[in-house]
Amino acid sequence: MGNTSVNIGKIDKRVILVAHDLSPADTSQIKLDRIKGFVTNRGGRTSHTAIIAKTIEIPAVLGVENATRVIKNDDIVILDGESGIVIVNPSDETILKYQKRQQEYSAYKEDAAKASHLPTETVDGVPVRIMANIELPEEIEQIKKYGADGIGLFRTEFMYLSRDDFPAEEELFAQYRRVVETMAPKPVTIRTLDINGDKVISYGDTEEEANPALGLRGIRFCLKRPAVFQTQLRAILRAAAFGNVKIMFPMVSSYEEVVQAKEALLAAEDSLKKDGLDHNSGIEIGAMLEVPSAVIIAEMLADIVDFFSIGTNDLIQYSLAIDRDNRQVSHLFQTLHPAVIRMIKHVIEVGKAKGVEVVMCGEMAGSPAYMPVLLGLGLERLSMNTPAIPIIKNVIRLLKADDARHFMDDVLKQPTAEDVNDLLQKRFGDVFLPMPGI
Numbered sequence: 001m002g003n004t005s006v007n008i009g010k011i012d013k014r015v016i017l018v019a020h021d022l023s024p025a026d027t028s029q030i031k032l033d034r035i036k037g038f039v040t041n042r043g044g045r046t047s048h049t050a051i052i053a054k055t056i057e058i059p060a061v062l063g064v065e066n067a068t069r070v071i072k073n074d075d076i077v078i079l080d081g082e083s084g085i086v087i088v089n090p091s092d093e094t095i096l097k098y099q100k101r102q103q104e105y106s107a108y109k110e111d112a113a114k115a116s117h118l119p120t121e122t123v124d125g126v127p128v129r130i131m132a133n134i135e136l137p138e139e140i141e142q143i144k145k146y147g148a149d150g151i152g153l154f155r156t157e158f159m160y161l162s163r164d165d166f167p168a169e170e171e172l173f174a175q176y177r178r179v180v181e182t183m184a185p186k187p188v189t190i191r192t193l194d195i196n197g198d199k200v201i202s203y204g205d206t207e208e209e210a211n212p213a214l215g216l217r218g219i220r221f222c223l224k225r226p227a228v229f230q231t232q233l234r235a236i237l238r239a240a241a242f243g244n245v246k247i248m249f250p251m252v253s254s255y256e257e258v259v260q261a262k263e264a265l266l267a268a269e270d271s272l273k274k275d276g277l278d279h280n281s282g283i284e285i286g287a288m289l290e291v292p293s294a295v296i297i298a299e300m301l302a303d304i305v306d307f308f309s310i311g312t313n314d315l316i317q318y319s320l321a322i323d324r325d326n327r328q329v330s331h332l333f334q335t336l337h338p339a340v341i342r343m344i345k346h347v348i349e350v351g352k353a354k355g356v357e358v359v360m361c362g363e364m365a366g367s368p369a370y371m372p373v374l375l376g377l378g379l380e381r382l383s384m385n386t387p388a389i390p391i392i393k394n395v396i397r398l399l400k401a402d403d404a405r406h407f408m409d410d411v412l413k414q415p416t417a418e419d420v421n422d423l424l425q426k427r428f429g430d431v432f433l434p435m436p437g438i
């Protein structure tokens with residue numbers, strides 16, 4: 001369009017980046033010593049761009065419609081990523097106020113990190129496993145430092161972005177092995193490629209889709225591209241020989257998809273046997289429950305998987321019909337919608353009845369304010385963005401599982417997300433009070 005393009009890798013001053021949009025791949029390339037935060041016109045709070053921002057601990061506000069029009073080069077900008085506020089050319093007084101908040105926030109995080117290596121249990125002794133979501137292999141050191149009980153979600157697609165061809169088996173194997181060996185004996189849950197949707201690859205004959213979120217995404221893509229799938233499955237099974245690996249399939253919407261994915265896994269095992277390559281067969285298999293149809297047939301799926309992982313980001317997107325990347329409807333992305341709470345409840349109940357482990361790995365699991373609801377529903381395994389680990393551990397240590405369970409009797413009577421939120425603030429607001437920005 002005649003615009004000049006900017007390579008964000010080449011920015012050599014300390015700046016806040018203001019852009020129309022940033023892809024998850026662009027965001028993962030950000031150099032933290034130069035880019036101190038970013039604002040975009042597009043995007044939503046649980047988009048993958050926002051998730052990467054959390055992972056690399058960079059303040060970000062997405063979906064500010066006119067950011068590129070209003071903010072000019074060399075403006076001074078305050079970015080409050082916790083509340084989603086952007087202030088352009090603030091007064092000295094406002095700068096001082098925010099500098100103080102920044103210090104309080106850092107002090108709070110440092111304090112929380114001190115006890116992070118310890119196990120987590122509620123005041124009344126219910127242990128909760130706290131695991132990490134990983135996108136970039138560099139995160140592994142911090143995950144160890146924070147004492148995560150394992151990796152509950154390894155978003156493997158990031159190794160397929162920012163390149164021009166599918167990675168080879170050896171390359172994938174080396175990366176997975178590094179993560180698996182570093183975490184051993186703790187589990188590493190490797191999610192198979194969740195490509196497309198908002199993580200489109202620029203190679204591999206990808207067709208443009210009118211509705212990418214409803215398109216050839218996740219397990220659908222892998223089942224359609226068996227060679228790409230086999231390469232990844234072989235790499236995962238080979239890495240599994242070096243530690244504790246589980247595998248899970250994203251975007252499952254039907255029983256037969258899981259059956260076919262398991263057949264593909266068996267085929268990968270057979271081919272590794274034939275090739276005489278070291279691997280681990282018989283690893284635990286899970287389905288991500290992030291499409292409402294999968295939640296509704298959870299009872300049937302429980303017969304063919306070892307665990308469920310609830311992906312609230314997509315579950316909310318697909319059940320409320322809210323595009324998680326679309327700022328125009330982001331106010332309708334309601335994590336506490338009574339329908340969402342009921343779906344989570346259903347999955348946990350099926351899991352308990354059928355002896356299938358249930359984990360939650362969507363952003364809901366890493367948000368302190370939702371802990372009373374999750375504990376109240378009986379969830380005991382959570383996986384989250386790495387920086388959230390110390391904070392969530394702290395919050396859980398302040399709550400009683402028994403109180404949370406009773407609290408749910410009232411929650412389940414509420415007809416709207418706002419009512420649930422009010423109730424949450426009334427009953428548990430004092431727990432969140434010491435946390436700046438919550």
Ligand code: PEP
Pocket residue numbers: 153155194290310311312313314315361362363
């Ligand atoms: C989810 O949908 O909640 C999830 C964890 O997967 P992703 O955010 O990668 O789509």
Ligand code: MG
Pocket residue numbers: 250290311313314
């Ligand atoms: Mg998902």
